[in-house]
Amino acid sequence: MTITPPALSVFESLESEVRSYCRGWPAVFDRAQGARLTDEDGHSYLDFFAGAGSLNYGHNNPVLKRALLDYIERDGITHGLDMATTAKRAFLETFQNVILRPRDLPYKVMFPGPTGTNAVESALKLARKVKGRESIVSFTNAFHGMSLGSLAVTGNAFKRAGAGIPLVHGTPMPFDNYLDGRVPDFLWFERLLEDQGSGLNKPAAVIVETVQGEGGINVARPEWLRALADLCRRRDMLLIVDDIQMGCGRTGAFFSFEEAGIVPDIVTVSKSISGYGLPMSLCLFKGELDVWEPGEHNGTFRGNNPAFVTATAALDAYWADGQMEKHTLARGEQVEQALLALCTEHGRLGASYRGRGLVWGLEFADPARASEVCARAFELGLLLETSGPKSEVVKLLPPLTITPDELDEGLRSLARAVAATV
Known part of the structure; x- marks a missing residue:
């Protein structure tokens, strides 16, 4: 594809230097539908990014769009704080009947604000309030958001440095396979908890991602997650699962922890919960943890009614x-087979892959190659991003509704991009 550099003058002159995705994808996008975006010059791009996981059902999904347009046309409530509205009632009843009850999950639903980090902040606050302790344990290479509380339990040094102040009351522990299987799971964690001289304040909670998206597509084994849940139970710590990117079906089941057969005390959900890319997040927790005073945690935009509708x-x-789960797992097998073939063909690159459902990572021995592959993929009309502490992993995050043919097209473009960097 021949791409003419867009006229970016207003973005470069007026928008902050903090902008990032537009640097890797130098186009001005205008329209999108399903798994494709179109720029203002008419170039089409297959989307293996899906709004960082906020568009699991694709761009401008027609079913969701129709519901949203009908709601707006009848002058439905747009902004409602935490007032009772018909849109919120419909969402709560549907969420209970379709998601919670069939899985026998005993959760209350809190609307903490429009973004994922709002959900994480509320989860941390609630855990500390319930247990009367300050310390939170997180894991190496974790990412939980960009506000101060979320950054304190995030591993990435670059993102943490942006806080500008010390990030306290968080302690990192090794994620699954961080030590290459040389040390028994949770040996260090257990020892610190039982040793009165360890210097670790007893944690209120542990927060974990079942698959670390920004951390490099690091997949926790089900047995590791079960052992973590057992450790939390035995040591009187709450277990928080951050399902902001991996929830809403990304790994197959609606919640990514279902495969492990655990029931976390608190779950954070955002990104694709609205289904349409509209800002929305949830903090779910067991009923006995609902110790909030009215208004103790609030936010102006926690009642985004158009998001409730979609x-x-x-x-x-x-x-x-x-x-949906069956469809996602089938597409995941398609991706896995393609990545296996790619890594076999380019064995000298030291490439490896890992993932679950429709989230996959392709890692190279040379960390710089991942960015080169993504740049070449853009030239071929495929949107990909990198992840991992050194941006060493090519991250595949297509819409769950992508067709087999579209997925195959994107995987062929990825293979061409890899070959072009050899």
């Missing part, structure tokens, strides 16, 4: 019949 439509359309 979220309800997404649950009805994709989760009521149980087919």
Whole structure:
């Protein structure tokens, strides 16, 4: 594809230097539908990014769009704080009937604000309030958000440095396979907890991602997650699962922890919960943890009613019949086979892959190669981003609704991009 550099003058002259994605994808995008975006010059791009996981059902999903347009046309409530509205009631009833009850999950639902980091902040605050302790344990290479509380339990040094102040009350522990299997799981953690001289304040909670997206697509084994849940139970710590990127079906099941057979005390959900890319997040927790005073945690935009409308439509359309999980797992097998073939063909690059459902990572021995592959993929009309502490992993995050042919097209473009960097 021949791409003419866009006229970016207003972005470069007026927008902050903090902008990032636009640097890797130098185009001005204008329209999008399903798994494709189109720039203002008419070039089409296959999307293996999906709004960082906020567009699991694709761009401008027609079912969700129709529900949203109908709601707006009838002058439905847009902004509602935490007032009771018909849109919120419909979402809560659908979420309970389609998601919570069939999984026998005993959660109360809190709307903490529009973004994922709002959900994480509320989860940390609640855990500390319930247990009366300050310390939170997180894991190496974790990412939980960009506000101060979330950064304190995030591993990435570059993102942490942006805080500008000390980030306290968080202690990192090794994520699954961080030590290459040379040390028994949780040996260090258990020893610190039982040793009165370790210097570790007893944690209120442990926060974990079942698959570390920004950390490099690091996949926790189900047995590791079960052992972590058992450790939390035995040591009187709450278990928080951050399902902001890996929830809403990204790994197959609606919640990414279902495969492990655990029931976390607190779960954070955002990104694709609205289904349409509209800002929305949830903090879910067991009923006995609901110790909030009215208004103790709030936010102006926690009642995004258009997001309630599209979220309800997404649950009805994709989760009521149980087919979404099967579809995602089948597409995941398609990706896995393609990555196996790619790594076999380019064995001298030291390439390896890992993932679950429709989130996959392709890592190279030379960390710089991942960025080169993504740049070449853009030239071929494929949107990919990197992840990992050194941006050493090519991250595949296509919409869950992508067709087999579209997925195959994107995987072929990825293979061409890899070959072009050899």
